[in-house]
Amino acid sequence: MKTLVFLSIFLLTLLAAFNGMSQLPDSSHRDTTATSASWQKEDNTADDDFAPGLLFMALIGISLVCVCIGIGSILTITLLLLLFSFVLLGILSSSVFVGLNRRSFTSGFKTFVVSTFSIGGIGLGISLLYLTNYLFNLHLSHTTTLWMGGGVGLVAGVLLGLLSFILLQQLLGFFKQRIGLS
Template sequence: MQYLKILFFFIRLFTSSYELIQNPNNDQYDEEFNLFLFAILAIGIVVSIFIIIIGIVLVLLILFAISALITMGALSTSLIVGLNKKSFTKGFKTFAMLICTLFSTVFGTLGFYIFNRIVHWYSNSTAIISGLVTGLVSGILFGLLATFTIQKVSNYLKNRLKTSM
């Protein structure tokens, strides 16, 4: 019986190799240019380049915003206040107050100047000074309101997170 198994194994081994030698490869390759696959490749490359460009622009905008905040001193000042007081919330409150005051002053000045150019009620210097004062006061008030609101919302979310655990 063992002899027959070995004989069958060798017969099978030699016939399969003989079969592979006699069977030529009749596969026909399609050498035609496939326009659909090329179009998908081109679209993929264009989308990839577009996404890379968007990423680069976003990174540059973020770097520009950070450098502008550092140049103005808002980020540096709030960081120094936070480190001096050893409190993240004090530093954030300082940052929010500075940013709100700065942007409200700029928008108030521009708003009063443009409004005065339309209605011609005051001189330009009076409109600019009025815009500066109004923007400064509204910026301080909005900064206080924003920090108060952010503090209350963060406390609410923190308490909600503790009760859900």
């Protein structure tokens, strides 16, 4: 046992004598011109932190994000077209029903024109009020913008629809008279 203690003390003394357990220098010496420490033996000039595995993982992640954005865009466009077609079919069917109920093509066409302009006026009114709110910093809430823009757009759409129907009637009468059908 004494020999084991003696041997371990002897080996620790040898390590300390040959600078094996000494502290590494904090900075370079005054007489050195290199920026690397003298105790650093490996060459780090070619190490530029390039990791091809991380690059491929990033490319896969970016590709996955782009695919998801594309799928989401396609689904959104499809659903908006479906909604637009349902609204258009509803306007068309209600106009046909009004025309058949009143037994007048003119009243059905009038219903179609006024309904179409009303729906378009609501969308345009909301969009214009959002744009005005953004440009002039009116500080309106989203709910206020929706209700005010929708209400003003509905009134403007109905009035514009009635005006356009009257103008179409006048234009049709003018062409009938010009051709000589009436």
